Structure formats: C-alpha cells, structure tokens
Amino acid sequence: MVFTNSHCIFLLVTLIICPAICYSQEANSLYTRATYYGSPDCYGTPSGACGFGEYGRTIYDGKVSGVSGLYKNGTGCGACYQVRCKVPSHCTDEGTKIVVTDYGEGDHTDFILSVRAYTEMATPGMANHLLAYGVVDVEYRRIPCRYYGYNLMIKVHENSRFCNYLAIVPIYQSGAFDVEAVEVWQADCKEWKGMRKAYGAVWDMPDPPKGSLTFRVQVSVNGEAAKWVQLTDVLPDEWKAGIAYDTYLLLD
Numbered sequence: 001m002v003f004t005n006s007h008c009i010f011l012l013v014t015l016i017i018c019p020a021i022c023y024s025q026e027a028n029s030l031y032t033r034a035t036y037y038g039s040p041d042c043y044g045t046p047s048g049a050c051g052f053g054e055y056g057r058t059i060y061d062g063k064v065s066g067v068s069g070l071y072k073n074g075t076g077c078g079a080c081y082q083v084r085c086k087v088p089s090h091c092t093d094e095g096t097k098i099v100v101t102d103y104g105e106g107d108h109t110d111f112i113l114s115v116r117a118y119t120e121m122a123t124p125g126m127a128n129h130l131l132a133y134g135v136v137d138v139e140y141r142r143i144p145c146r147y148y149g150y151n152l153m154i155k156v157h158e159n160s161r162f163c164n165y166l167a168i169v170p171i172y173q174s175g176a177f178d179v180e181a182v183e184v185w186q187a188d189c190k191e192w193k194g195m196r197k198a199y200g201a202v203w204d205m206p207d208p209p210k211g212s213l214t215f216r217v218q219v220s221v222n223g224e225a226a227k228w229v230q231l232t233d234v235l236p237d238e239w240k241a242g243i244a245y246d247t248y249l250l251l252d
Contacts, residue, residue: 036118048102050077050200056101066104077201167204181218
C-alpha cells in the first residue's frame with residue numbers, strides 16, 4: 001500500500017488526538033472510598049453542616065452525601081456528583097447521583113452517603129450485600145445539578161431576625177457552579193455590601209439594608225475565572241425567616 005503525504009498527516013493527527021481523548025475521559029473520574037450513615041427513613045439529615053435544613057434531607061429524593069475534602073470550607077455545598085462503586089458483581093455502571101449537603105469524615109472516605117444513595121449503586125437484589133461491605137471503593141465525577149421546575153432560590157435562614165440580622169442560603173443551585181461570595185446592594189450608599197460566610201452554604205450580615213433586597217453572587221465553575229451574577233429584588237420589604245424566595249434565574 002502506498003501512503004501519500006495526506007495519509008501520513010491524517011495518521012499522525014489521529015495518533016496524537018486519540019490518546020488525548022482517552023486521557024481526558026479517564027481524567028474525568030477520580031477514585032476514593034465511600035460509606036453510608038443510617039437514618040430511620042434512609043433520607044439525609046436536616047442538621048447537615050451546609051445549613052440546608054429540611055431541604056438537605058429530602059433533596060434529590062434523599063440521595064445526598066456528607067463529604068470531607070470536597071466540602072471546601074462550605075464552598076462544596078450543593079455540588080452534585082456521580083458516584084459508582086467498584087464491586088463488579090454488586091454494582092451498576094450508572095451508580096448514583098448525589099448532592100452534597102453535609103460534612104463528614106469516615107475510614108479514609110470522601111463520601112458518606114445516605115442509605116438511599118448508597119443502595120442505588122447496587123444491582124437488583126444486591127443492596128443488602130453492598131450494605132454489608134460498609135465501605136466500598138468508588139469512582140466519582142462532578143456533574144451539573146438538575147432541578148427540573150425550579151430556579152435558583154434564596155432561602156432566609158430560620159435564625160434570621162427581621163430586621164436586625166439576615167442569614168441566607170442559596171438552594172436549587174443548578175449547573176456545576178460554586179458560590180464564592182455574596183453581596184447585597186445598599187441603595188442609600190449606592191454600593192455593594194459584602195455578606196459574611198457564616199458556615200456551610202450560609203451567608204449572613206447584621207443590620208441589612210431596608211426595603212427589597214438585590215443580591216449578586218460570585219460563581220465559578222471548574223476553576224475558571226469567577227463571574228458576578230445579579231439577583232434583582234429577591235427579598236421583599238418585609239422578608240420572613242424560613243421562607244425561600246424565587247430568583248427567577250436558572251444557573252446552568
């Protein structure tokens with residue numbers, strides 16, 4: 001067979017690109033270990049370190065997780081991952097899709113899954129066998145969160161006190177964004193006023209501005225440069241603790 005210059009160029013490009021594609025696909029998955037925690041109904045816990053409350057117990061049908069290194073001082077709260085266990089006889093190829101709602105450390109594990117999330121990794125009839133392992137090797141990758149029918153919402157934390165103290169929690173955070181900063185527009189001074197990262201996904205400030213409140217959040221994805229997203233007139237003049245307010249924004 002005679003190879004022309006064009007054939008040689010094609011083969012060279014193929015040899016260069018193919019390993020790069022294989023490497024990038026492999027690089028999407030990381031390896032660690034996972035365990036689970038018990039709860040009466042197999043859901044999450046409302047007392048998770050992210051501050052999500054009841055939302056953190058039932059979101060994703062209770063398929064939630066505490067994490068250690070991925071917690072990132074609370075910036076990792078609300079992130080979604082696909083987690084697949086590595087016991088061929090017991091585990092599906094799809095695994096489970098979870099959202100981070102808590103902090104937790106186990107036996108050299110990065111994930112402490114709810115029972116619902118842990119058993120979803122199992123093939124039919126193998127859930128109890130997988131539970132008996134207690135800890136399993138897993139591979140995982142960051143995936144975009146999907147909350148069909150929901151926009152990003154700002155929940156006023158239950159500890160807030162109108163009008164002297166405001167704490168908020170972003171919920172239904174779609175996409176693969178991390179929230180790195182939150183600011184409130186102070187109309188009388190014509191300036192943005194930063195909120196404090198209280199803990200987990202909770203941002204707070206004493207003596208918030210009066211009237212309806214406009215926020216902006218600084219978000220980043222996959223280590224790219226952060227950008228500001230404005231949320232106009234999210235909270236009404238007389239906001240109430242425990243209420244989640246729609247931003248009418250879908251982060252994706």
